[in-house]
Structures are given as C-alpha cells and as structure tokens.
Amino acid sequence: MLNGFMEKLVAGRWIAGPTVSDVMERGRRFNRLGIGAIMNYLGEALTSQEDIKDAMDSYREILKRVEKGDRLTQISVKPTQIGLSVSPDMAKKNYAEIVRLAGEKDIFVWVDMEESELVDSTIELYMSQLPNKNTGLCMQAYLRRTMDDVKKVTEKDGTIRLVKGAYTEPDNVAYKTKAEIDKNYIEIMQYLFDNSPRFMIASHDDKIIERAREINRERKKDVWYAMLNGIRNQYLVDLQKKGETVFAYIPFGKKWVQYSFRRMQEAGHISLLMRSMLHGQKI
Numbered sequence: 652m653l654n655g656f657m658e659k660l661v662a663g664r665w666i667a668g669p670t671v672s673d674v675m676e677r678g679r680r681f682n683r684l685g686i687g688a689i690m691n692y693l694g695e696a697l698t699s700q701e702d703i704k705d706a707m708d709s710y711r712e713i714l715k716r717v718e719k720g721d722r723l724t725q726i727s728v729k730p731t732q733i734g735l736s737v738s739p740d741m742a743k744k745n746y747a748e749i750v751r752l753a754g755e756k757d758i759f760v761w762v763d764m765e766e767s768e769l770v771d772s773t774i775e776l777y778m779s780q781l782p783n784k785n786t787g788l789c790m791q792a793y794l795r796r797t798m799d800d801v802k803k804v805t806e807k808d809g810t811i812r813l814v815k816g817a818y819t820e821p822d823n824v825a826y827k828t829k830a831e832i833d834k835n836y837i838e839i840m841q842y843l844f845d846n847s848p849r850f851m852i853a854s855h856d857d858k859i860i861e862r863a864r865e866i867n868r869e870r871k872k873d874v875w876y877a878m879l880n881g882i883r884n885q886y887l888v889d890l891q892k893k894g895e896t897v898f899a900y901i902p903f904g905k906k907w908v909q910y911s912f913r914r915m916q917e918a919g920h921i922s923l924l925m926r927s928m929l930h931g932q933k934i
C-alpha cells in the first residue's frame with residue numbers, strides 16, 4: 652500500500668510515468684510553455700542484456716517519434732544503462748547508435764555522470780563521438796577533479812552540463828560542504844563563460860542561476876538552464892518568460908524507487924521533498 656501511495660506521490664511529481672508515451676506527453680506539456688524536455692530512462696548499473704535492450708529500445712522509440720529538428724526535445728543517457736557495467740566497448744557501440752539516430756533527427760544527446768569511479772570511462776565514452784555539436788556531457792562540481800576534466804572536454808569542443816553531483820562520495824574525492832561545492836561550481840561556471848560558447852547550468856539554486864544570468868548579460872553566451880521535473884517548475888516558467896532557454900529533465904520508466912530515494916537523500920532530505928510538493932507545480 653505504501654508503494655502504491657509513494658508511486659502516485661512521486662511518479663506524478665518527478666517522473667513522467669512508465670512508458671515512452673508518458674514522457675512524450677509530459678514533455679509536450681512543458682513544450683507548450685516554451686520549455687524544453689530532457690528525457691531520461693530510469694535505471695542504472697544494468698548488466699542483463701534484456702535490461703540494456705529495454706533502455707536502448709526506449710531511446711530508439713523516442714528518437715523514432717520525435718520530429719526532425721525539434722529543439723525542445725533532448726535525451727540524456729546513463730552510461731551504465733547502455734552497457735558500461737558490462738564493457739566499455741558495449742557502451743560505446745550503443746552510444747554510437749544513439750548519437751547516429753539522434754543525428755538523423757538533429758536531436759541533442761547528453762551523457763549523464765554517475766559515481767566517481769566511472770568518470771574516466773564516461774569521459775572516454777563521450778569523447779568517442781566528438782567532435783559533434785549535438786552531444787554534451789554532465790560534470791559534477793562536487794568532485795575535486797572536475798575543473799581539470801571540464802578543461803579537457805572543453806578543449807575538444809565538448810559541451811558541458813554542470814551539476815553539483817548526486818552520489819555519496821569519499822572525502823578525498825569530493826567536496827562535502829555546500830560552501831565548497833558552490834565555490835567550485837562558480838569557478839567552473841566562470842571557466843565555461845571564458846572558454847565555451849555553449850553550456851548548461853543544471854541546478855535549482857537561484858543564487859547560482861541568477862549569478863549566471865548576471866554574467867551573461869555582458870557575455871551573451873548560449874547558456875541553457877535546466878532543472879529536474881517537479882522541483883521548481885514555476886521557476887522554469889519564470890526564467891522562460893524572461894527570455895532564457897530552459898529545460899526540464901524528465902525521468903520515465905519503471906525503476907522509480909531508486910531515483911526517488913536519491914532525490915530524497917539530497918540536501919534538505921525530507922524538506923526538499925516537502926518544498927517540491929509546495930513549489931514543484933506539476934506541469
């Protein structure tokens with residue numbers, strides 16, 4: 652019964668639903684407000700051929716249904732859902748297929764970033780399809796190494812989606828306090844303003860977002876803003892009305908439990924959940 656209750660509470664608020672049709676429908680609701688949708692199939696650390704095929708089929712289906720040149724639809728893929736937990740070669744082959752199919756429709760593909768021990772193989776995976784103007788890589792400001800990684804990827808003309816980071820990492824690998832993480836986020840953001848023509852600020856943090864907007868009033872870079880569906884939807888709407896390019900990251904699929912626990916474990920824990928209930932504004 653608790654499962655049924657949680658499913659309704661969470662699935663409706665943060666997750667589009669179990670199917671490709673659900674995420675396309677939720678995406679269209681955002682699109683009608685001028686907000687883009689980044690679609691992500693739930694599931695990670697997949698090792699069974701069947702699960703990996705399910706994930707691949709979901710992305711194939713989105714890329715089949717989406718209109719060519721639809722600037723408001725993007726997809727975001729987790730390396731370990733397309734085979735990285737089996738072998739780097741399998742992930743590369745699957746990623747190459749997704750990038751090819753997306754390229755035929757001129758659709759943007761992101762690579763999510765997972766645990767720190769996967770950073771090297773994820774960067775290698777992403778680099779395997781560069782140069783490509785329609786691909787981007789997520790980088791996490793809580794990792795001590797990230798500034799160096801961002802430089803490496805930016806020098807190869809890669810596109811960065813900058814987040815704070817969502818996994819539990821050891822102290823020697825990751826900054827732990829909000830102050831340290833925010834400081835690193837802003838330093839990397841400044842580097843991107845100085846060195847990259849286009850990047851994504853993926854955060855719900857209004858201090859960071861407003862700082863980026865202020866810098867960009869002079870720099871006039873192609874900055875995209877993104878938030879997770881259901882956390883601060885009204886803020887996305889407000890930013891869109893102010894002329895910013897904004898996206899909602901919308902997970903879909905059956906594996907909603909793991910995703911929901913991660914959201915609940917983040918800064919603020921239950922208060923984040925409660926605030927997203929109050930301010931999330933289902934779209």
Ligand SMILES: Cc1cc2nc3c(=O)[nH]c(=O)nc-3n(C[C@H](O)[C@H](O)[C@H](O)COP(=O)(O)OP(=O)(O)OC[C@H]3O[C@@H](n4cnc5c(N)ncnc54)[C@H](O)[C@@H]3O)c2cc1C
Nearest residue numbers: 763764789814816817853854855856877878879900926927
């Ligand atoms: C588009 C997108 C893609 C992501 N992809 C990845 C990924 O690939 N890998 C990964 O590790 N992580 C990813 N994340 C998650 C990310 O790493 C963070 O865990 C998550 O975004 C929370 O960090 P924050 O930047 O919002 O800042 P936080 O420091 O958690 O929150 C900052 C501030 O935002 C405000 N805020 C937050 N929620 C609310 C609310 N409900 N109502 C009002 N104010 C609120 C508050 O002012 C709060 O202090 C992604 C996030 C986004 C938005």
